[in-house]
Amino acid sequence: MLDIRNLNARVEETEILRNLSLNIKPGEIHAIMGPNGAGKSTLGNILSGRPGYEATSGEIEFNGKNLLEMDIEERAREGLFLAFQYPVEIPGVSNMEFLKASVDARRKHLGQPELSSFDFMKIARETSKRVSLDAAFLKRGVNEGFSGGEKKRNEIMQMMLLEPSLCILDETDSGLDIDALQVVAAGVNSMRSPERSFIVVTHYQRLLDFIVPDYVHVLAGGRIVKSGGKELALELEAKGYSWLEDEVA
């Protein structure tokens, strides 16, 4: 699914990721944990092609293709999805119009016919129910005036509609109360399948009570300093990150 080999990356002039390697197979959930400033968000941004984030060396293979050579939208159409830590508000652009354009783009790429507006609306309304968003949100501007939790649920709704093969959740739990967290987690769990993989980037172990990972990696100083099973998250919860940073130093 995704194979990152010896990746070095920088944001503007600052080296953030150092010699990072990570292999993700279909159906797996990998959690990326780590202290603030470890480079967790940079990984998601590099994978999705965010301007300003540059891979200086190393390789990333996504479904057998060279990810780093693809445009932002190509990556999305190929099935890569980044749920934003801070989803953007776009007043004046209706959520429905935006969602339909993205789903159309993905379907076209997969050689599937475009959905009619009517069919799409039906699917969108059903999907909004799955993340407990009132259908009225579909008519509003993209994330316009949404609360933090509503924005995150909107991200999960987009993920459900686009049916990506690789989902990257960038601190999706930040700023969520426990109810919203459960809605988001249930949404993610409902999408688990043998063909779909997840990268769950989080600072806190709490999310991983609800979305149980197959692997946990600790990112510190731009590299993976420790990898393990789901029990590693509990160990981190108990001991914090500093012992690992000390270990590396």
Next chain:
Amino acid sequence: MSETSPQDFKHLALTLAGAQESAPWLDTLRFEGTEQWLEAQWPGRRTELWKYTPLSSLQRGQFTSWGSAQAYTLADEALLTLDAIRLVFVNGEFDAQASSGDAAGVVRFSQADSTQQALIEANLGKIVDTKRHLFASLSNAWTQDGVLVHVPKNTKLELPIYIVHISTPEAAAATANHRVLVLLEESAQAEVIEHFVSDEQQQNGFVNSLTEIQVGANAHLSHYRMNLEEEHLIHIGGVHINLASDAQYLGFTLSEGSQLKRIDYQICHKGKGAHAGLNGVYLPRNKHLLDYHTNVEHEAPHCTTSEVFRGIIADSARAVFNGRIHIHPDAQKTLAELSNKNLLTSDQAEIDTKPELEIYADDVKCAHGATVSQLDQTSMFYLRSRGLTEKQARTMLSFGFINELLQDLPQQAVREHLHRHLTQLFDKDQFVS
């Protein structure tokens, strides 16, 4: 082609007036207009009201004849689909076949009865402020025909008045003069839609348009004005509105650019408690020059104004926005807001924006502001990360920037027409590339 000197241009314009056959009862207005037009100083770079808008393309135009009704082909859905009293003019000439419906009080000047003539005489050219609007004098000098919308006291016009001005190119560059007079008496209510459109051929005309509006006490007018002409047409237009006590004016204006387009709005709060809402959108591209000047005079207390203009300026186009609000000493308890936001979609695009507040009363609440920005890069990334191409994302964001003003328009036919029309416009490569 070389530029005609201001003096020659003025005289040529008056030669056109001389070629008209007009009713004697309009002579006074035409005569006064002629005098003012001759006396007026020709705008130059030091003329504050015309600082950024040279008239050179007008002076190059050689407009020596009047337009006449020509056959035209309009694109599908170029006109609004709505149930309305419809008055269609082609190059300034009334097109009876394309027009439909009638209502008491809605009449062309040339068909007015003696009572209506008296109403026109008493009001036409009296609402407009010719000192701030040079081409209003010319319009007065050129007055021949026009549309009167007169709504008596406590009367509501059930259907909207839809006035369409179609331009077509002619063998020799020609001129059209459009005149509208709207008189709403006390507690009257009406909706007027002005739609300027051209067939798709390259235009060579000059349109001078002037709309005067008197909203009586407690009367209510909704007014839409759309300038969707082909990019070679020169249009200079003005809308001048007087508001009596507790009158309400809700205006919406949208213009595409052309080689020269200048539109003035002047709103005077004459009676206490009046409200004016004016929203506008301008969309110049290519090498267009598009200038909006608005001026709101608060002469009476307890009046409110809300004005929002947004522009998207593409390619090497230039837009000018000047919004002035003038609070007179007697206009206590005024609430006035003016906002102007601009989106530049290319490095060569230019906006000269100047919101102005002049306040001579001490108990008022006023706010004004202007912003100039480019497309937000984070939003661009967000849309592209969902599979939209860069062009799709730019189109969507640009449309979103003005859609906030479009989506709330109460008149469904206008809203849907503009949505469709602008979607096509934004899909054209040049607009957002």
